[in-house]
Amino acid sequence: MVTVLDTGGVVPSVSQRRWRARLSRGLILWIFGFYVLAPLYAGARFALQNDNGNFSFHSVAVIPAQAGFTDAFWYSTRLAVVTVIGVLLLVVPTIVYAHLRAPAVRPVLEVISLLPIVFPPIVLILGFMHTAPTWLLIWPYHLAVLYVVISLPFVYRSLDAGLLALDLGTLVEAGRSLGARITTIVWRVILPNLSSALVSSVALVVALVYSEYTMASFQVTPTLPVWIAQFSLSDGHITTAAAMLSLVGAWILLAVVLVADLGRLQWRQRRAQK
Amino acid sequence: MTTMSSTSTSRDDTAPKERTGSPVALRDLRRRFATTTALDGFSLDLEPGEFVALLGPSGCGKTTALRVLAGFETPDEGSVWVDGADVTGVPAQRRDMGMVFQSYSLFPNLSAHDNVAFGLRLRRVSGAERRRRAGELLELVGLAEHRSKFPHQLSGGQQQRVALARALAIEPRVLLLDEPLSALDAKVRAELRDQIRFLQRRLSITTLFVTHDQEEALSMADRVAVMYNGRAEQIAAPAELYARPTTAFVAEFVGITSRIPVVRRDDHHVELLGAVVPVRGQLGAGTGNLEALVRPEDLAVRRSDEGPAVIVNRSFLGSMTRLEVAFGSTMIKVDVAHRTSEELPHLARVDFEVVAPDLLVSSAR
Numbered sequence: 021m022v023t024v025l026d027t028g029g030v031v032p033s034v035s036q037r038r039w040r041a042r043l044s045r046g047l048i049l050w051i052f053g054f055y056v057l058a059p060l061y062a063g064a065r066f067a068l069q070n071d072n073g074n075f076s077f078h079s080v081a082v083i084p085a086q087a088g089f090t091d092a093f094w095y096s097t098r099l100a101v102v103t104v105i106g107v108l109l110l111v112v113p114t115i116v117y118a119h120l121r122a123p124a125v126r127p128v129l130e131v132i133s134l135l136p137i138v139f140p141p142i143v144l145i146l147g148f149m150h151t152a153p154t155w156l157l158i159w160p161y162h163l164a165v166l167y168v169v170i171s172l173p174f175v176y177r178s179l180d181a182g183l184l185a186l187d188l189g190t191l192v193e194a195g196r197s198l199g200a201r202i203t204t205i206v207w208r209v210i211l212p213n214l215s216s217a218l219v220s221s222v223a224l225v226v227a228l229v230y231s232e233y234t235m236a237s238f239q240v241t242p243t244l245p246v247w248i249a250q251f252s253l254s255d256g257h258i259t260t261a262a263a264m265l266s267l268v269g270a271w272i273l274l275a276v277v278l279v280a281d282l283g284r285l286q287w288r289q290r291r292a293q294k
Numbered sequence: 295m296t297t298m299s300s301t302s303t304s305r306d307d308t309a310p311k312e313r314t315g316s317p318v319a320l321r322d323l324r325r326r327f328a329t330t331t332a333l334d335g336f337s338l339d340l341e342p343g344e345f346v347a348l349l350g351p352s353g354c355g356k357t358t359a360l361r362v363l364a365g366f367e368t369p370d371e372g373s374v375w376v377d378g379a380d381v382t383g384v385p386a387q388r389r390d391m392g393m394v395f396q397s398y399s400l401f402p403n404l405s406a407h408d409n410v411a412f413g414l415r416l417r418r419v420s421g422a423e424r425r426r427r428a429g430e431l432l433e434l435v436g437l438a439e440h441r442s443k444f445p446h447q448l449s450g451g452q453q454q455r456v457a458l459a460r461a462l463a464i465e466p467r468v469l470l471l472d473e474p475l476s477a478l479d480a481k482v483r484a485e486l487r488d489q490i491r492f493l494q495r496r497l498s499i500t501t502l503f504v505t506h507d508q509e510e511a512l513s514m515a516d517r518v519a520v521m522y523n524g525r526a527e528q529i530a531a532p533a534e535l536y537a538r539p540t541t542a543f544v545a546e547f548v549g550i551t552s553r554i555p556v557v558r559r560d561d562h563h564v565e566l567l568g569a570v571v572p573v574r575g576q577l578g579a580g581t582g583n584l585e586a587l588v589r590p591e592d593l594a595v596r597r598s599d600e601g602p603a604v605i606v607n608r609s610f611l612g613s614m615t616r617l618e619v620a621f622g623s624t625m626i627k628v629d630v631a632h633r634t635s636e637e638l639p640h641l642a643r644v645d646f647e648v649v650a651p652d653l654l655v656s657s658a659r
Contacts, residue, residue, distance in 0.1 A: 190399045193366055194457075196386040197393040198413035198464060208412075212403035285403075290442075 060267075067261035079261040086258060092247035096266075099243065100229040102164040104222050107175050110168060115176065116206060119183045120192060126180075133176035136169050141234040144169065149238065163243070166235055167228065174224040182217025186210070215281045223274040230266040315343040315500035316377045316467040318363065323372035325358055325524075332358040333369065334524030340468075343498040345491070346529075347511035350521035351547065356504045357472060359521070363502060364470050365389045376467055389468075392461030396473040398453040400445040406432060406456045407441040413464035431459035435489065451482035458490065462497065469494065471503040475510060487514060508548050512536065520544045536589075538574065542656040545587040550616075552626045553585040556655060564655055567593075567602075567621070572652040583658035590616060590629035592650035597637055601645040605638055619644060 032040070068075050083089055118125050136144070144166055149157070156162050188210070195205035211218070229243075236243040242250065244266055252259040318340040325333040332355045340346050348356035361367040363374055365386030373382045381389055392413075400409050410428040419427070432438050435455040445453055454474055461469060471490065475483045491514050494501050505511050511518045512532040519529040520543070528535060528544045539545035556564035561577050563570050566586050577584070595603075595617065603626070607618035615635035619626045626646075630638060638644065 186402075187397055187399065190395050190397050191401065193364075193386070194393065194395060194399040194401070194460075195412075196366070197364060197389075197391055197470070198460070199387050199390070199416045200412075201387055204416065209401045209403065213401075215403075285444075 060264075063260055063264050067257055067264050070257065079257040080265065083258060083262050083265065086251060086262075088242065088247050088251070089262065092242050092244045093266075095241050096230055096244040099161055099164050099167065100226045102161045103167040103171065103229055104225050106164055106168040107171050107225060108218070108221070111172070111175050111179060112211070115179050115183060116188075116210060119188050130176065130180070133172045137173050141166075141170065141232070145235040145238050160241070163235060163239060167225070167232065170232070170235075171225045171228050174228070175221040178217045178221045178224070179214060182214045183210075186213055219274060219277045219281065222277065223270060226273060227267070227270045230270060314498045317342050317375075318468055318500055318502070319375040320359065320363060321373045321375065323359065323362055323369045323374075325355075325362065325367060325369050331524050333362070333372075336372075336521070336525055338519055338526060338529065340500050340502060343500055345494050345501045345503065345514060345516045347503045347505055347515035347518045348521055349505060349508060349511040349518050349548070351506060354521040355524040356506075356521050358524075360470055360472055360502055360504045363468070364391055364393055390464065390466050391468045391470055392464055392466035393470040393472065394454065394457045394461050394474040396476050398445065398450065398457055398477070400448075400453050400457055400460070402445050405442050405444055406437060406448065406452075409445070409456055410460045410463050412460065417464065427463060428459075431463050432456070434462075434493065435459045449482075450478050451486055454478065454486060455489070458486075458493070462493065462499075466499065469499045469501040471501065473504055473506070475505070476507070483510075490514070512548070518548075520547060522547075539587070539654055540575075542587055542654065545654050550590050550627055551587045552590070552624070553659070554588055554621070554624055554626060555658065556584050556586045556653075558584055564653070566648055566653065567646045569648045571648050571650070574652045574654045577655060584655050585658045586653045586655050588626070588653060589650070590627045592648065592653065593626065593628050594647040594649050595619065595628050595630065595638065595644040596647070597642055598645040599643055601643040603644050603646065605640055605642050605644060608635065608638075608640060617644075619646075621646075 067079050068077065070076060070078065114129065118129055148162075148166055152162065152165075156165070191209055191213075192202065192205050195209055196202075200208070231245055232243070233245040233249060236246045237249070239246070244262070248259045248263055251262075318338075320336060320338045323333045323336045324331075330353075334355070336355060336359055338346065338348075338359070348359060350356045358367060362369050365381070365384060365388075369382065373380055375381065376389070400406075401412065404412065407425075407428050410431055411424045414424045414427060429438065429441065432441050435458055437452060437455055437459070440448060440452060440456075445456075448456065454477075457474070474490070475486055478486065487510060503511070503515060512535070515532060517529060517531055518535050520527045520535065522543050528540050530538075535544065536549050539548060545551050554566060556566045556571075558564055558577060559570055562573055564573055564577070564584060564586060565571075566588075571586070595605075603619045603621040605617050606620045606625075609616040609618075610632070611629075613632055614629045615632050615638075617628045617630060617635070617638060619628055628646075
């Protein structure tokens with residue numbers, strides 16, 4: 021017996037179905053785009069519009085001349101560099117080892133890497149200030165230790181996904197059969213194949229360091245977010261422009277690393293053609 | 295050690311050469327994983343330049359044996375000898391063994407050329423020499439024009455050829471092939487099978503090849519080791535393995551076999567389908583029911599209206615036709631030349647003739 025589906029007597033034509041599919045795709049993209057771009061647009065508009073409603077780059081141009089900006093910017097930049105180095109040195113060997121030699125530990129590591137999300141930053145900084153040894157507290161970049169902790173969820177997940185996309189075991193065995201030690205394989209095979217994951221990790225860490233306020237507000241030397249918060253009391257347009265600039269800076273950094281990576285691949289291809 | 299002296303891929307060069315590869319000996323290897331015994335006293339000798347295939351069903355221990363030889367697994371007991379030296383404790387990266395894996399395993403961040411040159415670079419071969427040798431090997435596997443492509447730009451067959459070139463570039467003492475053809479489609483598999491055998495013969499390199507595909511093993515290897523439950527059931531040349539299997543497992547795993555009940559006449563003879571036939575080896579002292587393991591070509595059939603069996607199925611195999619003949623409750627496979635098969639239609643009654651000089655007999659299931 022054949023069952024006939026009741027279509028209500030109306031069967032959409034192929035062109036109607038395609039039009040509906042295009043509409044659905046467009047709607048989803050518009051909603052997503054609006055959600056991401058609207059705050060950026062609002063920030064940029066507020067930063068570039070003066071009190072009379074006219075647009076100019078005055079707020080951006082005067083940023084470097086503002087008291088304390090340069091120190092705060094470079095301090096945050098140095099913190100970002102130290103944090104990136106610290107988190108990569110901590111996570112990369114751990115996660116590679118876990119994938120290669122102790123896969124049973126991976127779920128445990130994943131849970132541990134998520135813990136920083138559970139603890140409020142204020143708890144972390146207060147705990148750190150009361151328990152860290154003095155030599156660490158007087159180190160100018162001790163904030164990076166905490167930034168390493170709070171960036172763990174992003175970095176771990178990004179690198180974990182990157183490693184899962186590789187047939188790691190076979191690549192390592194192929195390297196070993198050709199005479200490579202594990203360190204050589206990590207350096208020449210695994211890390212280059214994790215470049216996308218590493219770039220996104222670095223971008224996330226940099227963005228985090230340039231935006232974290234709670235913990236930074238406890239420091240004597242102000243970071244960029246602290247400077248922005250303090251300066252916003254005197255001029256909101258300039259501080260918003262500074263915040264937007266830090267965001268654009270992170271994007272530029274990401275773009276530079278991606279272009280460099282692309283260039284490296286093209287260089288390899290050209291060299292192989294010779 | 296082998297050397298690359300020419301880039302010609304002429305098939306005239308396939309004549310056997312003096313074997314110059316390394317001798318390999320696997321001695322009484324045992325390896326357990328939790329409750330599973332992967333290797334249970336496995337031993338195998340490879341002559342210099344010999345191509346040996348490890349053949350067996352999944353879980354028989356063939357890949358473990360290969361990995362022990364490669365240095366990726368350490369045996370619980372036993373030893374591995376290459377060139378007369380015990381290498382059991384030598385790490386994989388110092389064994390000088392080229393390996394080709396089932397899953398291609400090319401480094402995704404390197405071009406085909408750089409993949410092939412990877413091992414040479416580790417050996418501090420100069421840039422010019424590295425380029426020359428990598429180019430030579432890529433030409434040998436027919437991929438010279440693809441040298442600058444990355445793995446994702448190559449097909450599966452091309453990737454596996456690059457992997458082969460990469461393994462050969464380091465002039466390994468032993469070439470290890472871990473089911474390198476299983477992920478490829480039938481046509482590419484056949485091409486690459488020929489290419490591997492051609493290169494192996496040309497370079498005269500000792501090779502251990504793991505496969506579960508009997509056609510691959512029988513067509514490529516000088517000798518085949520059929521493995522079962524972590525042991526070598528039989529190690530023999532392909533023709534001997536097929537024609538004279540020594541155990542029921544080998545007879546049934548390699549080629550097509552029918553089990554037919556037989557009656558014991560004496561220690562050396564059984565009665566099969568009314569004929570007294572010599573037994574391969576000697577029958578044991580047991581009194582249980584026995585069965586002969588019979589190849590499709592071990593029997594001949596002729597049409598007979600009073601015959602004891604009926605043709606229930608016919609399969610066209612090109613030059614041959616395979617008949618499935620019902621003899622009571624026993625199904626027997628018999629191959630006949632296609633030209634004569636027209637005289638043997640579906641449901642025709644037939645009589646048998648045993649044409650095999652002797653038969654393997656085992657206990658009934």
